[in-house]
Amino acid sequence: xxxxxxxxxxxxxxxxxxxxxxxxxxxxxSQFRATTWEETTNDAGDDAAEHRVHILVAEDDxxxxxxxxxxxxxxxxxxxxxxxxxxxxAALRNGAFDLVLLDIQMPGMNGIDVARHVRRAAGGAKxxxxxxxxxxxxxxxxxxxxVGFDGIMGKPVRRDDLIRVILAALAHAAA
Amino acid sequence: xxxxxxxxTIDPQILADLERDTSRxxxxxxxxxxxxxxxxxAGRMTAALPDADxxxxxxxxxxxxxxxxxxxxxxVQRLSLKIENHALEGDAAAVTALMPELSRAMAxxxxxxxxxxxxxxx
Numbered sequence: 001x002x003x004x005x006x007x008x009x010x011x012x013x014x015x016x017x018x019x020x021x022x023x024x025x026x027x028x029x030s031q032f033r034a035t036t037w038e039e040t041t042n043d044a045g046d047d048a049a050e051h052r053v054h055i056l057v058a059e060d061d062x063x064x065x066x067x068x069x070x071x072x073x074x075x076x077x078x079x080x081x082x083x084x085x086x087x088x089x090a091a092l093r094n095g096a097f098d099l100v101l102l103d104i105q106m107p108g109m110n111g112i113d114v115a116r117h118v119r120r121a122a123g124g125a126k127x128x129x130x131x132x133x134x135x136x137x138x139x140x141x142x143x144x145x146x147v148g149f150d151g152i153m154g155k156p157v158r159r160d161d162l163i164r165v166i167l168a169a170l171a172h173a174a175a
Numbered sequence: 176x177x178x179x180x181x182x183x184t185i186d187p188q189i190l191a192d193l194e195r196d197t198s199r200x201x202x203x204x205x206x207x208x209x210x211x212x213x214x215x216x217a218g219r220m221t222a223a224l225p226d227a228d229x230x231x232x233x234x235x236x237x238x239x240x241x242x243x244x245x246x247x248x249x250x251v252q253r254l255s256l257k258i259e260n261h262a263l264e265g266d267a268a269a270v271t272a273l274m275p276e277l278s279r280a281m282a283x284x285x286x287x288x289x290x291x292x293x294x295x296x297x
Contacts (some may be wrong), residue, residue, distance in 0.1 A: 063209045063242050070197045105237055132239040156189070156245040159196035 024072075052078040053170065054096065058088035058114060059103040059132065064155070068101065068132070071159045085109025089117050097127065098172075101153075104133040104144065106130060117131045128169035132157060184280075184287040189247030194295075202293045209246050210285055213239055217281060218259070224271055232270055233262035248284040251277065 029038035043059055055077050059065040065081050072079045072134040080095065082088035084106045092100070092114075100118055111131060118124040130151040131144050153162060194202050216235040223231040240255035254277045261269040 001247075061212065061238050061242050063205060066205060066208060066243065067193070067197060067245065074197075084199055095282060105234070107234065134237070134244070155241050156193075158192065 009018055010119070019133075041082050052076060053098045053166075054078040054080070054118040055099045055101060056080050056082065056088060056095075056097040057101045058082040058085060058091075058106065058111065059101075060084050063101070064103070064132075064157075068157065071157070071162055074159070075163050085111065085114045088114045091119060092121065099128045099130065099170060101132050101148050101166075102149075104131055104135050104140070112143055112147050115144075115149060126173055128166075128173045130165060130169055132162075184248070184250060184283040185291070186247030186249055187291070189245070191289055193245065194239040199295060202295055206246065206288045206292050209242055210288065212242065213251070213284075215273060215279065221274065224267075224274065229262040229265060229267060229270070233259050236262060243284070246284075246288060248280075248288070250280040251284050253278055 055072055057065065057068050057072070057079060059068060059081070060083055061084075065083070069079050069081055080091055080097070082091050085102075086109050088100070088102070089109065100114075102114050103109035111133070115129050115131075118127055118129055118148075125148075128150040130153060131149045131150065132153045132155060133140075133144075134155040135141070135144075136154065141152060150172065151165045153165055176294050190202070193205070198206065214238045220235045220239075223229075225234075236255045236259035240252050240259060243249075243255060244252040254273060258270050258273050258277065261273070
């Protein structure tokens with residue numbers, strides 16, 4: 001959705017997100033930076049769980065996977081994890097996800113290969129895909145952008161940065 | 176808070192950030208998982224040395240570098256980066272020469288992280 005002041009995304013039913021910002025609607029400026037907050041009514045009620053944003057996390061390192069899951073669940077996202085790229089593709093075949101977080105360097109099918117798979121799938125062009133990576137070389141970043149990543153998160157991941165990037169990507173997809 | 180040489184091996188601010196971003200209760204489990212995973216990765220790197228399987232070494236060093244940064248184990252991170260780069264360059268001798276140093280850094284990080292957890296749970 002979009003209004004005169006920029007893009008916004010309802011986060012009703014996500015109290016932890018409201019803790020990051022005081023009220024239930026997040027507003028972004030034209031660069032998708034969270035800027036201001038608007039009073040709104042939480043009308044999610046008992047149906048909140050049904051409306052949770054569902055995120056697929058593909059990360060081969062078990063420690064990082066546990067950290068990402070914890071951060072996302074604290075923000076009340078629904079989370080499915082995959083231990084590598086092959087598992088991620090299987091999860092994508094079997095489930096619907098609102099956003100995909102991908103480690104880049106994974107054994108077998110890497111994050112860029114998984115992103116290509118997402119983009120080729122029906123409806124996959126609109127699913128936000130975010131890289132979570134310690135790859136910082138220009139050519140590697142260029143490869144991520146070329147395949148259509150919506151965001152790139154450097155490791156180690158900080159929770160506020162992660163949530164901000166996710167919300168911006170979701171807002172962009174909803175616009 | 177642990178003090179002295181142990182804490183000089185890790186960056187306590189990184190751990191404090193991690194604690195704030197996850198939860199205090201989760202830190203002992205995360206630290207144990209990191210230490211176990213790091214030891215396994217080092218084991219696979221050592222096992223790959225005789226055959227100079229540099230692809231395995233580069234991959235494991237990359238992952239060790241990344242997870243060590245998460246826990247503020249900056250010396251392990253630094254050495255893992257060097258080993259990854261040497262492996263990618265095909266320099267098996269340089270990799271081999273750095274492995275004992277990596278082993279010492281990992282032992283020091285292990286001690287420091289266990290001290291940090293002990294302080295948390297006291």
